[in-house]
Amino acid sequence: MKSKSLPIGARSRRFVLEVPLESPDGFGGVIRSYRSGPQLWGAMEMLSGSERVRADRPEQGLTHRITLRYRDGVTGAMRLTSGLRRFAIRASSDPDGSRRDLVCLVEEIKS
Secondary structure, eight states, rough: HHHHHHGGGGGGGGEEEEEEEEEEEHHHHHHEEEEEEEEEEEEEEEEEEEEEEEETTEEEEEEEEEEEEEEETTTTTTTETTEEEEEEEEEEOOSSSSSSSEEEEEEEEEO
């Protein structure tokens, strides 16, 4: 079954794919930082919003679906940025196996 691809004009938001860099912290753990990777054009759609309590403080959680041109090697360790907004990639897949689109389910990172 062939799914309908987004028209190129719908991908009007610019994203930067950030790749994780890990270095030892001297205590057996790692310090993770991110390096800017390629710039990509995509479409973003909000899926849900929720509020949860973490450390006795209310915290907002927003999830989005970001559709990009297909690219190999995108993992959950990477993240996407758009301007000052950052998005942790929770899952990514090629919905119909045609290597046209890459759909990423992301959660917005609030700092």
